[in-house]
Amino acid sequence: MPRFFCAAALVSDTALELPAGAARHVQVLRLQPGDSITLFDGQSADEFDATVTRMGRSDVAVQVGQRRTVAREPARQIHLAVGMPANDRMDWLVEKATELGVASIQPLMTERSVLKLSGERADKKVAHWQSVAVAACEQCGGNLVPVVHPMQTLAQWLKSPSAQSDTPHRLLLSLRAGSTPVASLPAGLAPVWFLSGPEGGLSIHEEDAAIAAGFSPASLGPRVLRAETAALAALTLLTQP
Template identity: 35%
Template sequence: MHRFFISPQNIKENTVCIDQEEARHIEKVLRLTTGDIVVCFDGTGREYQVRLEGRENGILTGEIIHTGLRESEPALKLYLAQGIAKGEKMDTIIQKSVEIGVTAIYPVSCERSVVRLAGDKTEKKVHRWQTIAREACKQCRRNLIPEVMPVMNFTSLLEKIGDKPAIMLYENEDTNSLKALLQGEQFTGAKEIFILIGPEGGFSDSEVLAASRQGIVTASLGPRILRTETAGLVAASIILYEYGDLG
C-alpha cells in the first residue's frame, strides 16, 4: 500500500489534508482517485489508513478509517555524528542511515572537511537533508522521522555528547575493534550511543585528542579503510546487529 507523509497539523479529527507535493504524486503519478486507500504517517510514530475523498477548496482530503502505531524503531538510540562530506555523499549517508535505523544525524564541520557551509546555504542544506530523511521513512516504513540537526563544529559536538557513550571510528586505531568494544563492559546495556565518523580526510590529530580527553573511545572497522559514506553505515549496522535490531 502506498505511503505518504502528513504533518500532524493537517489532521483534524477523522480528516487529513494532504499537501500539494504529495497530492500531485497521488493524482498525477500514481493515478489514485476517490475511494482508494493509502497509508499516511505523521512523523511522530503514528500511521493512518486513509480513504481518499477528493478535493475540497483545492485541497486533497481523506477520511481516516484506522489509526495505529507501527513498532519499527530500535530499542537503542543511535546517533550518527557525520563529518560533512562533499557532493551527493551526504545525501546518500542521510538516506541509508535512516533506512538502517539511526535515531538522529548530526552533520559536523571538522578541521579536514572539504565542504564549508555558512548562513542561508547551511539552512538550505539541512532542510534538504531533512526532506531526504522523510522520504527514506516513506520507503522503509519508519513512522518516526529521524531529525537532522543543525550543522555544528567539532567542539559543539563534544559538548552535545557530554558523558554519553560514544565511539569514534578512527583509521589508525589498531587495538580496539568495534565489535570488541560493543561486547565490553562500557557499552553492555547502553540505551544510547553516539558514533563519530570523519569527513573524507578523516579526523585531525587534535580532534582525536579532544575526543579521547572526554572519554570517547576510538575503534576500528577492520583491516580495510572505508570511505566516509561507507563507514557510518557499516558501523551503524554492526551496532544495531549487536543490540538485536538487525539480522
C-alpha cells in the same frame, strides 16, 4: 499501499486536508478518490490507514481510518555525528542511514571537510537532507523520521549537550592502534552516539579532542573505508539485536 509522511495531527475517523507536501506526492501518483494510503507523522510508531476522498487541483482530502502501532525501529537508539562527505554522498548517507534506523544525524564541518556552509545556504542544505530522510522513511516503512540537526563545526559540537551527555556509549571511529572493535560493543538498549569523519578522516588533533570529551576510539578493522561506507558499516553493526 503507498505511504506518506503527514506533518499534521492524525486522528482516526476524521476528515483531513493533507499538507502540501503529502498532497503533491498523492497527485504525482495519480491516485483517485477511493484509493487507500498509509499516513504517519514521523513522531511515533503509529501509522494510519486512510482513504482518498477528494482530489483537487492543488489539494487532497482523505478520511483517516484505523491506527496501528508498528515497531520497525532498532531497539537501541543510534545517533550519528558525521563529518559531511562532499557532493551527493551526504544525500546517499542520510538516505541509507535512515533506512537502517538511525535516530538522528548531526552534520559536522571538520578540518578536512570539503563541504563548508553557513547561514541560509546551510539551512537550505539541512532542510534538503531532512526531506531525504522523510522520503527514505516513506519507502522503507520507518515511522520515526530521524532529526537532521543544524550544521556545526566539530569543535562546537563537542561542547554541546549532545556530545557532553551521560550516554554510556560514545564512540569515535578511528584507525589508531588499540581501538575497540565496534562489533564488540555490549548488547543492550543504552543509546549510542558515534562520531565519524569526512574524506580523509578526522585529524589527529580532532580525534584527541573527541577522546578528551569522552569518546572512545572504535574500529571497523584494518581496511580504510570511504567516509559514507564507514558510517553505514558502523550503523549496521550497532543496530543489530
